[in-house]
Amino acid sequence: MQSVRPSPRILAPYATRPEASRGRRIAEPASATRTPFQRDRDRIVHSTAFRRLTHKTQVFITTDGDHFRTRLTHSLEVAQIASSIARVLSLDEDLAEALALAHDFGHTPFGHEGEAVLDRLMAPYGGFDHNVQAYRIVTRLERRYARFDGMNLTYEMLEGLLKHNGPPGPGAVLFPTHPEVDDLDLVGQAGLEAQIAAISDDIAYDAHDIDDGLRSGLLTVEALREVPLVDELLREVDREAPGLEAARRTHELVRRLLTRMIEDVIAETVRRIARAGVASAADVARQEGPLVAFSSAMAEAEAATKRVLHADLYRHPSVLDARAKAARVVEGLFGAFAADPALLPPSWRDPADGEARRLRRTCDYLAGMTDRFALGEHRRLIGGTPDLG
Structure with a gap:
């Protein structure tokens, strides 16, 4: 096949540039x-x-x-x-x-x-x-x-x-x-780019946990109104689309919150880059703190949102009950595998392992499990598996 190189894109001077990558630990031919x-x-x-x-x-x-x-x-x-x-x-x-x-x-x-x-x-x-x-x-x-x-x-x-x-x-x-x-x-x-991934995680958590929380019935609109930004957006939705059904109202709130937070991050990051005078990726690394961030006003709103989510959703009795049962499942599986390594799949055990390495393998295996696989293994190996539903 004829080599077709990726089209170069115009990146900012402080971007992490793919053509300047340090490469990989094990050298590989470049992709065409x-x-x-x-x-x-x-x-x-x-x-x-x-x-x-x-x-x-x-x-x-x-x-x-x-x-x-x-x-x-x-x-x-x-x-x-x-x-x-x-x-x-x-x-x-x-x-x-x-x-x-x-x-x-x-x-x-x-x-x-x-x-x-x-x-x-x-x-x-x-x-x-x-x-x-x-x-x-x-x-x-x-x-x-x-x-x-x-x-x-x-x-x-x-x-x-x-x-x-x-x-x-x-x-x-x-x-x-x-x-x-x-x-x-x-x-x-x-x-x-890594700083963006980190703050995008926060944005997604806040907006989408509001969505899941409201749809579950564990989180209420009244609790969310304690956050001035959320209250403002809800009033905006109700003004523009009065009488909207609950599911559409929630979606309108979430998408507007996402937009506000994303646009705030972009504007604040542009300000910080300009103020710091960064001109290269190396300049970014030398900064005392992150350049990708919320404005002070949005940071305050984001913290207030998290406080409501922690108090009314993450710490809700039904969520805490499920978490406590899940903890018993993980602890039970770890104990079973630690007591009898033969319960692990052959590829996850080595007779030459010392205790620390053996338990780290056990931890790696258990950490990789999905929720339903962990529940199934607990049911198969131990029994008395709690109902997390």
Whole structure:
């Protein structure tokens, strides 16, 4: 086939440029049709880890209904927001999208509850962190390629995954069982594309948890009106479309909230870039803090929104009850596998392992489970599995 190079795009001088990529740990021939970051995105979309997000909890356990968001639908929504922001700012959309699609790879079954259980159980062996777990997946645990474990993603992708919520800083002990980070820059600020993925996660969480919360009946419009911005948008909807049915009214609120937050981030980021005088990706890394951010007014509104969501949705008695039951499932499975490693699939055990390595394998296996697979395994191996519905 005749080589067809990707058409060059006009990127801002401070964008993470694909032609300047540091490459991959294991060298590969360049693609004739895709940039390095496009290849990263495609590997993520075709990965087992990405497919598993279909049946991993966002807020509501997946048995609660077919229309609530999962980790997969959330990741797709984050990617759409990230791509939109990157496009307007003339940054690399493919890298922003890839980081958004992979940002939840490390999450356990049953959301943050599963993570908390594994972090507690693995505390003597380095604990558990979903960002570190995402790194383990893309560098080690995904096993599909002939020449390497993981996905052999670009250095920019690896650093973005680890730094999108802020650089861990020098000397941070992140990888007690995975030390292969000496070739990564974990000190400077993440690139703008990674910063976009991080704030897009916040935007998607807020807007779409409002949507799921209202449709579930656990969150009320009256509670949301405590947030001045949300109250303003609701009044705007009611003024423009009085008497709108509940489902359409909710959608109008959510889409307007998304628009306000996205446009605020774009405007504030433009201001910060201009004020800092950044002229390259290296300048971005040297900043004391992120350049992609909400304005002070929107940051206050976003914090107020989170307070309502925590109080009225995430801490709702029915949600807490399901989380407590989910915690018992994860803890029971970990205990069973730890007591009898023969219960693990053959590819997940090695007689030569010491205790720390054996339990880390157990943790990796359990963390990769979907909600329904974890429930099925608990039912098969232990019994007395709680009903999370």
